[in-house]
Amino acid sequence: MPGRLSDSGMFIIPTPPDSVRTSDSGNSLIPYSPEVRDPVIYNLHHGLKPPISRLSISWSRGNCLRVSFFRVDSTETDTSYVEGEVGGKVVEVKLNVEDGEIGDAERRRIAYGSVAPYAHLQGQKNTVSALSKMSMSSSSYYVEWWQHVIEYSKEINSLLGNPEPPPSSLIEDPKTVLKVVEEPTCLKAAWELMEIFYADKRPQAWLPERLVDWLRDFDSLLTDTEATVHSKLVNLQKEIVNLQVVEDDFNYWEGISSALAVGWLDIVVKLLRLHGSYQLDQLGDRETENGLVEAVAVLVTKMPRLRSESSDRRLGECFETRPEFMKAWEKWRGQVAKLESSAYWVQCDHRQTRESLRKVLQIMLGNVNSLITSACHWMELFIAKFLYVRPFTTGLEGMYSLAKKCMELKPASSTQRLMGLILGILEENTEVVLAECSKSFGPWMVAHVMELLTAGNNQAEMLLHEERHNLGGISIEELHRLVYAQVLSSHALTWQIAPVYLISCPKQGLGMLEILLYKQPMQHNHTLLKNLEICRLYELSGISSNLMKIAGVYHWKHGRKGSGVFWLQQAQDEARLNRIAQELFDFVGKSISDDSFKQWEGLIELLGNETRTAGGLEFLHKYRDFKKSLQQVKGGNVTDVAQQAVESLIMIMKNPSTPQRFWLPLMHDSLKLLTWPERPLLNVSQTNLLLNKLQELSIAKLCPDYCETDLPSQALSSVRLALATNLGRAILEE
């Protein structure tokens, strides 16, 4: 990455706004726009005195860049080295590539919320595929399957914001034509679009009406710079409150025809009813005029619609089946035509009302020119054509060419990211749809929308599930899941939901999961335990034992011996336990006096008395027990107790895991037992064992790695003497 140092102690990184770029555009699956926008400049203040000798740039978590500044090496320039001056500094820069529509926290909220629906759907997918393998009747599963998908889609959609209507007041202001709701997001608009075209398997004939609904919710998003029907109505709403005679206002009539063109019938009716001729004092004079306005209003409310009956009645008369709808449509058109050619128009005195109402009727009759003037955006014209010119359209037939035609008639000066997606969908080109989703809405969108794309669409399913050589043998679906999982992994709070996505990647998921788990910091038990929980859920016992080993060594190195032993024990890492045992024994040799076992008590308790779990550390346990019995012996001169102490001494001495350096101290501690006044406590063979150990010790003394104990110099000889005496007494006794 090119960078340069400025004179003012700042470092500037110019970056292209698209942080991801493919160099070989010929092979790339996802086309990136080659347009180069202005570079973004980040100013970093490092606050170091020049000269800066070295720079190091690396990625930190997420899209954070870590820039390290080093001053001139202090060893080389001893003369200029001043005490207390920092030799370098690390600065983190957050490269902002967010689109600004959705903040980080909101993005995380969506990510969290989509885990459960996603996991649920994957679970169902597995069940369904298992079932369909058993019985061949796949058609019934297919029907069931899209119900699962639509359920999933609805759940995800609800995460993307549900603009709640403000509490409706009891007395509705007749002048409130358009209710102000929270601005919807493009992400939600895109998701709903995908849902309409891919997941919703209701009759295809309803598709145009579903698009009408979509436009109603998201019309405001179509363009930022140009007018839309929505923006027109918003302006009109502001104006209307102050207007005395609405029917004289040009915008009023404009608003009516525009709203009608895109099928917002309730708004049209509301506006019409604001007409001055409805006022009681005017009713007498403008009877015909009022009659015409009302006639149009009634026709608007009676407009037949081919859609589900369940939607609210504000949209005209709904018909669910085509034949019914066609009959009603012909009838309604007849009524409209009749009104259009009625003689009453001549009697209408108000010129503007007369002309504008006839224009409204022209829209209803499907006059293309009227539609073109009433719609603002090509998408609006597109919808208007379905409503009034091609009411019987089924499915996607001819939609793409119609859209192209509309775009020619209403060219948009700026490209909106939703438009690319819409065109891709209408073109029925899965690759373009995917690319647009990825480019405009990011990895979250692609990873989740995949389920909609493949729902019951065999061609798309083949395309997305096919394993590709140029992707390293994985499918496009897996690729996008992996990408999304990477995004999740790069954040300290979302990494733990990445496994849900990784586990649904059949080829590389497990490998990436392994890397992810190893990358998590081990400092806090909390993180470690959460890591281990993930291992438990996905049955990764190998990784979990490695993680415990890492944690064990980490704690051991940081002086938390207990924690170190605990985690190594959990990992059943006997090799390392034996290794650290040696270090612990050094510590013991120095620190354990007769009464300071208190400190060790907890650790010894932790070790338990099972040999397997403690490795070489089991010695500590025995040592403690032996010391305890010695203490009891010192308390009173009871031969039985002393005899027990001797037994445990012999046990320890026989045990191969007892370190050599403890032999002499152990025997020295038990001098009292060796010279027990009443009778010899050790028999001949036991005494011989100890004597042999002494012999071994004397040989070992010659070795270079012999560990000197801090016992008095005569310790060896006094032990030898005591043993010899005991041997003599024991022989006599036997």
Next chain:
Amino acid sequence: MEDSETLEIYKFPQAKYIDALRWFSPLSAFSKFVVLALHDSDSDISTIEIKTLNLSNQSKPFLQLHSSWTSPSRVSSLRVSQTPHKPILSASTFDGSLHFLFAHPVEVSLDSEISVGEKGFHIGPISGIDLFGNNGVECVSVGEDGRVNLVSLGGDSKASYRQVFDSQGLVSYTAVKWASPTEFVTGGLGDSLQWWDLRKPGGVVSQFKGSWAHGNTSGIVHSIDIHPSRKHVCVAGGSSGAVFAWDLRRQQQQILLSGSGHGEAKPHSFSESEIWEVQYDCYTPSSDIGNTSSAQILPVMTCSEDGILAIVEKDVEPEQILAEPCAVNSFDINLQNPSDVICSLEWESVAYLSRQ
């Protein structure tokens, strides 16, 4: 089971990780207060915030920021002194410092702060603290470094500490709870509990090690609670879904309330993952009302890594109150009004449960 029918659950997204949370009950009883220890991972700033729980009939309940304090490091444990005339918040951090925040009893603003954090107090994170006292406040703190410290907050609002024990890292402590003004219980690795008595200095008075786990594994104690009327019994929650009790009068007896135990006394189990917190639930009546013996263990509320908030009682099927797709990291029962529970969810939100 009747409770679940009238259970109301509300969630409040915080857009920050919740490290700890507690109910807070100062004098002004008109509103309900909650203390949250939050961590913003983007800016790496930790704060302690007092929030009002707004429960008006007009709108959905919501949390409103009341006052806040910036902590020098992430909060590892949060406790509230339940004396209404002098509300004190106490927070320990991962950097090994301990902070006392004094709140105004009526206005509930955070007025002043005292810190303990000199070298030698704790090395590394403090894993648990607990408050006790009426006039002066005594705070016991334990850490993975194996130190047990006692911080006294005198009437003159000065804090001084003394070391009760230092295992020099040979033992790590992960939880602590006062039993009486001079006794407390700590928990640690290997499902162990230790009983301490300040009148008998020099080390633990008594210790317990659970051995119900399968094979060679054992767990970590994350939370301990002691009922004020049954000081000889403490309950603890730890790894592998284990919720267990330790009765000082029957020290060698293992009482497993929940978990994957083996042998003849196989308890009910609702979770196999970490139990992050346990608290006696005075709202749930004991199923065994006739039995008033002091050996009886009252119902305990627990929360777990696999997202379950449940009430556990000996030999009774655990009652699930909440099942979340993410971990429930901590919870608190409102002592003033035990039907109210708040809990912190892994996915940056707080849940409020009203059991009316």
